Amino acid sequence: MEQFSTYIPTQIQFGPGSLESLGREKLPGKKALIVVSAGGSMKRHGYLDRTAALLKKQGIDSVIFDKILPNPILSHVMEGAALARQEGCDFVLGLGGGSSIDSAKSIAVMVNNPGDYWDYINGGSGKGKPVTEAVLPIVAITTTAGTGTEADPWTVITNQDKNEKIGFGTPDTFPTLSIVDPELMLSVPPKLTAYQGFDAFFHAAEGYIANIATPISDLYALESVRLVSRYLPRVVADGNDIEARSKVALANTLSGMVESTSSCTSEHSMEHALSAFKPELPHGAGLIMLSKAYFTHFASVVPQRLATLAEAMGEETSAVPEADRAMLMVTALEKLQRACGVDELKMSDYGLEKAQIPAYAQNARNTMGGLFEMDRAPLNTQDVIAIYEKAYR
Template structure:
């Protein structure tokens, strides 16, 4: 019963909350707005609505629109140079998890020397601790996937080394986050599913994490319950506000879990897949390996009761054994129409699975330390092999 609880972010949750931004005490006079290199936030009017809110608050802004789906080291450093050039004193991430992650990393490099990779823990990262506090961060999420609006983590990919690694500390929590489900109504069907499963696995991994606590258990089980009930509805009817609200809430709860518990080796195993294959969506990569991954833990007998708890939360109320969670998980995958995903469709070769296993330990090895038991190299490789098609 020993744990720490620290989530310093003010969260405005609910439909229409973006319109409340101008009434908040914003952390500066000029914002760098970080958005993707795509068109969605412009096309759907979200950027214009944010700009209107800042103008009402008498806050100036500049826009940095170069972030790819997997934020890269080079784009983070470009953003850091841009924020200095524009003399912005805080950063707003407007978009999905990748955009908010990039905003956090840019905020760090706006005030610190060197390269973002100097501060990455794992792989070829320098493992330095930033000497200067980052610029304040505001997160406005347009997806329900990573929960990064409520946690300190930022995942960055080194484009030359195929390393995708998370980074963060107490000062990279956003000071303010807006979770407005109305901004999520335009997310396409497949992306809704991929993002929802990412949120699900943040919670399931958090629940199995050896440092889980009673507070974390409360967040994770509720998130699992909401995703099991509402994600299939949100996938099939993206305009269903009730479903979007509940999946968004599950996502934010999973982000809170990320801050006080965190991921285990499932995420360590997925990161090399997207690190080497940037066209693969993170959530899709997680779906590909999840059944074999949780089947492994079910067979160990180490976390039987916790897997039964998760199965019941996911909707299988008659669960009596750990394997019932894998059954419930498969049913959710089918219900969301993502049971046809194949690694081979993304160019992943079976002959490379040993390389991916090695990369998982080398880049995100610290997550294996949070597993409920030991996951050795050969068993990790076997999970990849059992997932391959």
């Protein structure tokens, strides 16, 4: 048995109705900064008021920071941290999708640490300084099934002035408590449900083919892939299907556990470059656009791993010649994208330009070069350009 290390310190309350546990669980402070998106959906659906009331039930005050964008930005991290300091908040609660929870993590870093958030970022123009002061405790309440951020330490923020979208995390940015209540996901519309579900899928699939995958991460990854493949089309077709919502929510949390025990690969670096230039591009949509060309490239690199992913997706591989089994994963991916109505996504729909592909390739390597080191065979710049070109339409 190979050696490996695993560490996921987050307490997770999972299941329909689990938001109510916020009124019972031991919480890490007495005043919360609640971080939500600028779109107003948390208020409209009553989730924000319910969260504040459950905190109040435990004698905990709260302050709202409601400016977070779908691709969260550096300036809002700094503004949220300043508000938390000003109001004397002693923990940060992210309520919403990955953007709100990621922002909560980054804000928690900057409440006590000096300077600019980008001082601590590795990659791009970041200075890579160590985080020396205490990170505020983090509570995550996810209302989407996509990023798995409730079960990992990672946060992705965009420096809008430099077109840099970069991930960051330390052991202290694991949430202390995460609540995964599929009832809070019933309001997510079909297209966003699909984009988010595929984000979870690719976290798991990339983690399975990464060169640091472990027996533990493999268990999480294959089950996540199986659940998304089986249940995402159901929940896209009927958003009120609570069983399917719960299964996809579980797949998402498992994909976060993959992120904690393995890693994404260069596909995520390549997508971050696209949405750094075009912030209106949903992350999951960008991954879908790249996926067929990307996994086709890796079919010859990790054929057995892709064949096993194909089996987890429901493909029968035993009757297929061994040399062809890896490509069954790409076939299954195409079927899943058709079943979820996202197979016609085009990069040109979001203003991405074919002439800019070399710039996207350079940005991917400059900002998130570390994920290229997780690939089982090196991708050079020409390989990256070729994948973008094959994916472009």
